[in-house]
Amino acid sequence: MEYFLQQLINGLTLGSIYGLIAIGYTMVYGIIGMINFAHGDVFMVGSMVSFIVLLALGVTGGSGAFMIIFALALVVVIAMLIASVYNWTIERVAYRPLRGSFRLAPLISAIGMSIVLQEFVRIAQEGRPKPMQPLITGGYELMHRTLAEGGDFTVKISNMQIMIIVSTLVLMTVFTMLIQRTALGRAQRACEQDTKMASLLGINVDRTISITFILGACLAAFAGLMFLLYYNVTDFFIGFLAGIKAFTAAVLGGIGSIPGAMLGGLVIGMIEVMWSAYFSVEYKDVAAFTVLVMVLIFMPQGLLGKPEVEKI
Amino acid sequence: MSEILLQGKGVETFYGKIQALKGIDFEVRKGEIATVIGANGAGKSTLMMTICGTPRARAGTIVLDGKDITQMPTHEIVHLGIAQSPEGRRIFPRMSVFENLQMGATVDKLRHFDEDLAKVFALFPRLEERRNQRAGTLSGGEQQMLAIGRALMARPRLLLLDEPSLGLAPIIVKQIFAAIKKLNQEEGLTVLLVEQNAFHALRLAHRAYVMVNGKIAMSGTGAELLKSPEVRAAYLEGGH
Numbered sequence: 001m002e003y004f005l006q007q008l009i010n011g012l013t014l015g016s017i018y019g020l021i022a023i024g025y026t027m028v029y030g031i032i033g034m035i036n037f038a039h040g041d042v043f044m045v046g047s048m049v050s051f052i053v054l055l056a057l058g059v060t061g062g063s064g065a066f067m068i069i070f071a072l073a074l075v076v077v078i079a080m081l082i083a084s085v086y087n088w089t090i091e092r093v094a095y096r097p098l099r100g101s102f103r104l105a106p107l108i109s110a111i112g113m114s115i116v117l118q119e120f121v122r123i124a125q126e127g128r129p130k131p132m133q134p135l136i137t138g139g140y141e142l143m144h145r146t147l148a149e150g151g152d153f154t155v156k157i158s159n160m161q162i163m164i165i166v167s168t169l170v171l172m173t174v175f176t177m178l179i180q181r182t183a184l185g186r187a188q189r190a191c192e193q194d195t196k197m198a199s200l201l202g203i204n205v206d207r208t209i210s211i212t213f214i215l216g217a218c219l220a221a222f223a224g225l226m227f228l229l230y231y232n233v234t235d236f237f238i239g240f241l242a243g244i245k246a247f248t249a250a251v252l253g254g255i256g257s258i259p260g261a262m263l264g265g266l267v268i269g270m271i272e273v274m275w276s277a278y279f280s281v282e283y284k285d286v287a288a289f290t291v292l293v294m295v296l297i298f299m300p301q302g303l304l305g306k307p308e309v310e311k312i
Numbered sequence: 313m314s315e316i317l318l319q320g321k322g323v324e325t326f327y328g329k330i331q332a333l334k335g336i337d338f339e340v341r342k343g344e345i346a347t348v349i350g351a352n353g354a355g356k357s358t359l360m361m362t363i364c365g366t367p368r369a370r371a372g373t374i375v376l377d378g379k380d381i382t383q384m385p386t387h388e389i390v391h392l393g394i395a396q397s398p399e400g401r402r403i404f405p406r407m408s409v410f411e412n413l414q415m416g417a418t419v420d421k422l423r424h425f426d427e428d429l430a431k432v433f434a435l436f437p438r439l440e441e442r443r444n445q446r447a448g449t450l451s452g453g454e455q456q457m458l459a460i461g462r463a464l465m466a467r468p469r470l471l472l473l474d475e476p477s478l479g480l481a482p483i484i485v486k487q488i489f490a491a492i493k494k495l496n497q498e499e500g501l502t503v504l505l506v507e508q509n510a511f512h513a514l515r516l517a518h519r520a521y522v523m524v525n526g527k528i529a530m531s532g533t534g535a536e537l538l539k540s541p542e543v544r545a546a547y548l549e550g551g552h
Contacts, residue, residue: 183414189406197402202418
């Protein structure tokens with residue numbers, strides 16, 4: 001029971017990160033009907049930029065709490081800004097010229113952009129993994145039990161986990177409000193439902209698409225920072241696997257659905273952690289991708305896929 | 313006669329290699345109701361869309377109040393004061409009625425939102441009852457009302473209505489045409505109306521065009537065309 005609870009906490013943490021990335025996939029798919037395969041690498045860029053800025057600022061776990069909070073706030077802003085510039089540029093140079101082309105063209109272009117980002121970071125920052133000292137340490141003991149077979153087991157939630165879960169929750173709430181309540185969000189949803197009609201009502205569709213890429217990049221950059229702080233390491237290749245898992249999460253949740261992406265992220269994170277805990281760590285990715293295959297076969301619209309009941 | 317608000321000269325539109333408009337000349341003067349009638353596939357809806365720049369005309373010019381809009385992007389054209397209730401209604405199905413109307417007010421930047429909302433609700437009380445309902449679940453007639461209401465929220469100088477009577481019960485058709493007439497007479501709204509329901513449209517129109525196979529086959533006042541034997545034979549006899 002305690003062991004399960006601990007896995008639940010771990011799964012929630014990992015799932016939050018996947019969920020944040022998955023939203024970028026699902027929003028872009030919703031509005032232009034393509035999978036931005038470079039999105040995982042935008043997440044990687046976010047994480048890499050976070051690493052560089054933290055290094056430049058010279059903060060460590062030993063710095064004062066105020067200093068750490070200030071540094072993190074700065075890192076969030078810079079990482080989001082730079083990831084946004086990347087994603088915005090990718091859309092402008094690699095996807096927009098191909099709009100209206102055959103469906104596979106932007107997909108191939110996306111895979112190309114993914115490789116470009118990976119190789120660029122590998123060459124510019126070297127391929128070695130970049131480790132860092134834990135910045136946020138400590139945590140709480142939730143439960144403690146002495147095991148019959150000797151030793152004891154403690155259910156812990158680290159401050160880092162609390163931070164990831166809480167900040168994801170806050171970010172998701174703000175983001176949902178933005179999509180549901182503001183004119184910007186309304187324009188975004190309108191473009192997603194009928195691009196031509198949105199333009200007939202005076203919406204600048206190109207700009208709305210750019211904003212969608214920027215929003216996705218901001219969430220991915222935040223996830224990148226969280227990833228860095230959680231695992232204390234990053235490299236040029238983390239975007240590949242995390243990206244594909246987040247894509248799986250988006251499909252599982254129902255591609256195009258924002259709450260679906262979040263839910264899908266949590267489920268994938270949970271499956272991965274539970275599989276590692278009860279079966280084998282080596283096969284955790286297999287478990288996650290088996291879910292993708294199962295969903296595609298048995299439930300192609302996903303968990304919260306769009307209900308297509310529309311009167312004509 | 314009043315000034316020309318919208319004028320097209322030699323407008324040609326293509327879908328790929330297929331030519332849908334084959335050199336259309338037309339004009340709409342301020343404060344009038346103009347109508348384009350014609351059979352299915354004659355190019356009426358293409359004309360409406362071409363006016364808004366989607367698809368763009370490959371030849372010819374379209375001028376709105378002295379300004380050439382032929383090559384302008386769609387969202388900029390509509391910001392000059394053209395609103396359209398398009399073919400197939402194209403309401404946003406996963407938004408509420410209220411949100412659809414908010415979208416309609418994009419051009420007006422929601423400045424007169426409450427006032428305009430009250431007007432639209434007065435015109436179509438049914439929409440007020442359905443205010444928070446998802447638009448995709450409305451009946452066909454209600455969706456039509458929503459599409460027209462949404463276009464009005466933009467406070468247009470020129471309202472393009474594409475088949476507002478399509479699929480509606482006769483009583484609702486009457487209501488909608490009465491509403492169009494009222495907007496025209498009381499607010500001086502200029503309307504370009506595309507209709508298969510030629511009888512209603514011609515009775516309402518100050519100026520009318522008959523489109524056949526991508527060309528203007530005939531034009532005149534609504535009353536003239538109502539009397540014309542060719543128009544009667546092709547579009548009016550039987551049914552209406």
